[in-house]
Amino acid sequence: MIAVLDLDEGLAALAARGVTLPAGAHDKLAAYLALLAKWNRTYNLTAIREPERMITHHVLDSLAVLPHLPRPTERPGLRVLDVGSGGGVPGLPLAIARPDWHIAVLDSNHKKGAFLQQAIIELGLARVGAVTARVEDYAPASPFDVVISRAFSDLATFVQTSGRHLAADGALVAMKGAYPHEEVAQLPADYRVTASPALAVPGLDAERHLIIMARNA
Numbered sequence: 001m002i003a004v005l006d007l008d009e010g011l012a013a014l015a016a017r018g019v020t021l022p023a024g025a026h027d028k029l030a031a032y033l034a035l036l037a038k039w040n041r042t043y044n045l046t047a048i049r050e051p052e053r054m055i056t057h058h059v060l061d062s063l064a065v066l067p068h069l070p071r072p073t074e075r076p077g078l079r080v081l082d083v084g085s086g087g088g089v090p091g092l093p094l095a096i097a098r099p100d101w102h103i104a105v106l107d108s109n110h111k112k113g114a115f116l117q118q119a120i121i122e123l124g125l126a127r128v129g130a131v132t133a134r135v136e137d138y139a140p141a142s143p144f145d146v147v148i149s150r151a152f153s154d155l156a157t158f159v160q161t162s163g164r165h166l167a168a169d170g171a172l173v174a175m176k177g178a179y180p181h182e183e184v185a186q187l188p189a190d191y192r193v194t195a196s197p198a199l200a201v202p203g204l205d206a207e208r209h210l211i212i213m214a215r216n217a
Contacts, residue, residue, distance in 0.1 A: 005203040006052070007033070010060045013202035019066050021097050028096045028123050029059055035119055036087050043111045045087035056203040061150075062090030063097055064199045065175065068210050069146060076100060081144040083135050083162050084152035086112050088119055090175065091148075095128045106131040106138060135161050143167040150175035155183040155211060159191050163215065172213040179209050190216050 005013070007030055011021065036058070037051050048057050070078055078101045082091030085105035095103045105116045105128060113132030120128045131138060147162050147170065158174055166172060171194070184193055191213050199208035 005056060005060075007055050007059070010055055010202045011063075014060065014063055017067070017200065019063055019097075021063075022099060025096050029093060032088070032092055032096065032119060032123060033059065035122060036115075039115045039118075040087070043115060045112055045115055046089075056201065058087065058089045059093050060203060061175070061199075061201050061208065062093035064201045064208070065090060065148070065173070065210055066094070066097060068195065068197050068212065069173070075145060077102060078146060079142070079144045079167075080104070081106060081140070081147045081162070081165055083147060083149040083158070085116060088116055089150055091128070092116075092119060092123070092125070094148075095125045096123065099125075099127065101127065103128045104131055104140065104144070105129070106133060106135060108132065108134045135165070138165065140165060143170065145170045146173055147171075148173040148175070154186070155180060155213070156186045156188060159188055159213065163191065166215065168215070170214075174211040174213070176209045176211055178207045180211065184211065187213070192216055 033054055036054060040046055048054055080101055080103045082105045085091045085107045088105060091103050091105035107113055110132055113130055116130035120130055144165050145167055147166050149158055152158060155174055193211060194214045195212040197210050201208055
């Protein structure tokens, strides 16, 4: 079941759970949702059509991961790679919430890449870059502190394709529904799960988990 929340209600619920946002974030998140809905009518960026479901499934779901990522005071200028970003999830909501982070949103689909580039321009996200490429072919100038994905692949494939972009002390973060026991069991031996918190997404009565992984020493 889904409780229909407007953006104000959803952000208030996240704030009650410790998710703080900078001044102006509400307006930018609203502008992002409007842009996503507009482009989605033509380019099919997401299967979710209803704007109220986009609030819950895209914006609130993305922001719910923030308590489990480094705090701005701990890692200023955090470098984040969003693999298979599609309509910008979770990378663009994270960029709005944490404007000091350097975020790359990557997708191999050219129409989605065009949307990501336009969204970055219209939302004024100066520290975000759009990359249209397969993650296997991507060659960034330097590695990332966090590599995150939602619904990109199984965990083993995520590790094998995206782990090369991770800094030595970085974290691979996969957004999942129910806890993926079989996928965890099939992880390559050179990676381990360091945490697997359950997420409480306002308005979404469904299981959500983060699987946070690190490279073994």
